[in-house]
Amino acid sequence: MNGLINVDKPKGYTSFDVIRKLKRILKMKKIGHTGTLDPLATGVLVICLGRATKLANVIEAKEKTYIADFILGSKTDTYDTEGEVIDRSDVRVTAEDVKNILSKFRGEIKQVPPMYSALKVNGKRLYELAREGVVIERKSRDVVISKLELMEFDEQTQTGKLYCEVSKGTYIRSLIFDMGEELATYAHMNGLRRTKVGEYLVEDGFTIEQMEEMGERGDLSFVTSVEDSFNFEKVEIKDEKQIKLFLNGNTVMCEKPNDKYRIYVNREFVGLGEVIDNRLKGWKVF
Numbered sequence: 001m002n003g004l005i006n007v008d009k010p011k012g013y014t015s016f017d018v019i020r021k022l023k024r025i026l027k028m029k030k031i032g033h034t035g036t037l038d039p040l041a042t043g044v045l046v047i048c049l050g051r052a053t054k055l056a057n058v059i060e061a062k063e064k065t066y067i068a069d070f071i072l073g074s075k076t077d078t079y080d081t082e083g084e085v086i087d088r089s090d091v092r093v094t095a096e097d098v099k100n101i102l103s104k105f106r107g108e109i110k111q112v113p114p115m116y117s118a119l120k121v122n123g124k125r126l127y128e129l130a131r132e133g134v135v136i137e138r139k140s141r142d143v144v145i146s147k148l149e150l151m152e153f154d155e156q157t158q159t160g161k162l163y164c165e166v167s168k169g170t171y172i173r174s175l176i177f178d179m180g181e182e183l184a185t186y187a188h189m190n191g192l193r194r195t196k197v198g199e200y201l202v203e204d205g206f207t208i209e210q211m212e213e214m215g216e217r218g219d220l221s222f223v224t225s226v227e228d229s230f231n232f233e234k235v236e237i238k239d240e241k242q243i244k245l246f247l248n249g250n251t252v253m254c255e256k257p258n259d260k261y262r263i264y265v266n267r268e269f270v271g272l273g274e275v276i277d278n279r280l281k282g283w284k285v286f
Contacts, residue, residue, distance in 0.1 A: 001026065001028060001049050001050050001220075001223065002049055002050035002051045002052045002225070002226060002286065003048075003049045003050070003052055003223040003224055003225050003226060003229075004046060004047065004048055004049070004052055004055070004059075004223070004224050004226065004229050005022070005046070005047040005049070005206065005211075005222055005223055005224070006044060006046055006200045006201075006204055006205045006206065006224070007022075007044070007045045007046070007047055007205055007206060007207075007208070007211075008042070008043060008044065008045075008202055008205030008206060008207050009037050009041070009042055009043060009044075009045040009194075010042060010207065010208060011039070011040065011041070011042050012039050013039060013208070014036075014037075014038075014039050015033045015035075015036045015037055015045060016033075018033065018045060018047065018208070019031050019032070019033060019047065021208055021211075021212075022047060022211070025211055025212055025215040026049070026215070026220070026223075028049065028050070030049065030050050030053060031047060031048070031049055031053075032047070032048050032053040032056050033045055033046070033047055033048070033056070034046040034047070034048060034055075034056045034057075034059040034060045034197070035059075035060045035064070035168075035197070037194060038080070038082070038173075038192070039082070040080055040081065040082055040189075040191070040192060041192040041193065041194060042192070042193050042194070043066075043192075043193045043194035043195055043202045043205070044064075044194045044195065044196060044197045044200050044201070044202050044205055045194070046059050046197055046200050049223060051226075051286045052226050052286075054284050054286070055226065055284055058284070059197065059198060059200075060168060061168045062168070062197055062198030062199075063146065063165060063166065063167060063168075063198065064165070064166055064167075064168075064170075064194060064196065064197050065163075065164065065165050065166075065194070065195045065196035065197075066162075066163075066164045066166070066172050066192055066193065066194050066195065067151070067161060067162070067163055067164075067192075067193045067195060068161065068162045068164060068172045068175075068176065068189055068191065068192050068193075069159065069160070069161050069162075069189065069190050069191030069192070070159065070160055070161075070162065070176045070179070070187050070188065070189050070190065071157075071158065071159050071187065071188055071190050072089075072091075072093060072158040072159070072160075072180060072183065072185050072186065072187050073088060073089050073090070073091070073158050073185060073186060073187075074087070074088045074089070074186050074188060075087040075088075075089075075177070075180065075186035075187070075188060076188045078114065078173070078188075079114045079171075079173035079174060079176065079177045079188055079189060080173050080188055080189040080190065080192075081188065081189070081190040083188075087186055088186065089184075089185040089186045091183070091184055091185040092155075092158065093155075093158070093183050093185065094153075094155055095150065095153040095155060095160075097183060098150050098153055098160060098179070098183065099150050101179060101182045101183060102148050102149070102150060102179075104182060105145055105148055105175060105178065105179065106145050106146075106147070106148050107144065107145065107146075108142055108143070108144050109142075109143060109144075109145060110140040110141070110142060110143075111140060111141060111142075111143045111170065111171065111174050111175070111178070112138050112139075112140045112141075112174060113138050113141070113171055113174060114171055114173050114174050114177070119138075121138075141169060143166065143167050143168075143169050143170040144166065144167035144170075145164065145165070145166050145167075145170065145175070146165045146166070146167070147163065147164065147165035148162065148163070148164050148165075148175075149162065149163045150162060151163050159190075162176075172189060172192055173188070173189045176188060176189045199231075206222040210222070225269075226269070226271075226272075226286065227262060227269040230260075230262060230272060232259070232260050232261050232262045232272065233256075233259070233261050233262070234261065234262050234264060235254060235256060235261040235262070235263055235264065235273065235275075235280065236263075236264040236265070236267070237252065237263065237264070237265050237280075243265050246263070246265075246273075246280065246282060246285075247265070247270070247282075247285070249282060249285075251279040251280060251281045252279070252280050253278060253279065253280070254275050254278060254279065254280035255278055256275045256278075256280070257275065258274075258275055258276055258277065259274070259275060260272060260273070260274045260275075260283060261273050261274070261275065261280070263280075263282070263285075269286075270285060270286060271283070271284050271285035271286045272284045272285075273285075
């Protein structure tokens with residue numbers, strides 16, 4: 001089976017927990033995800049099946065939308081409520097204070113990943129080092145925060161909610177940690193919901209329970225074919241010589257505008273391609 005699933009991941013599950021569940025439901029092994037969600041987080045987790053795992057890096061690179069809850073006045077070692085509180089502050093801020101510093105985090109910014117993350121350094125994941133009590137210097141990297149808005153803030157409890165549209169590689173935990181420093185206090189995340197990954201919306205996602213029930217009935221309609229997952233224009237290659245060249249990884253003539261397309265051979269979907277200067281090249285061929 002090849003295809004994609006828009007999963008609404010529940011709190012408490014790792015991305016790999018979701019994959020293990022789906023392996024049992026679908027009775028197949030080749031399953032991958034397109035961007036890790038921490039156990040604390042919920043929402044869109046796009047899963048790739050079979051040959052569609054070739055698309056994992058494509059989907060992972062798409063812009064993502066989050067709604068994040070945060071608390072001011074305390075810092076944790078994981079930058080969220082899953083960790084231990086390691087410092088506190090008595091500084092009180094207003095909603096206006098929070099709004100005023102958000103502009104510093106919009107656009108292209110430098111961000112340092114948290115120690116408790118899945119990034120690898122010398123073959124070892126940062127969270128593994130952190131659990132051993134090892135803290136190493138992490139290089140900052142460029143991320144883009146295209147939209148960042150304060151949805152609500154309770155000045156009494158010093159808790160709030162953010163709306164974020166961000167690029168691949170952005171850590172919302174680090175964003176909230178950095179906001180705390182900018183406000184001369186501390187901050188950590190206490191809730192996160194991913195509502196969108198590219199064109200995948202959380203309201204269209206399936207829960208684990210829904211997929212288990214559907215799977216028991218033999219209903220696998222929660223799996224979307226690769227063909228239906230991309231709203232690209234269709235291109236059919238008809239010439240036998242051109243078909244052979246394309247399927248062997250060569251470019252072929254195609255008088256279409258520069259763009260990505262769904263490719264068909266003998267009316268059968270064979271993958272995705274890209275036209276550049278009237279030459280069609282396979283982008284992801286199945």
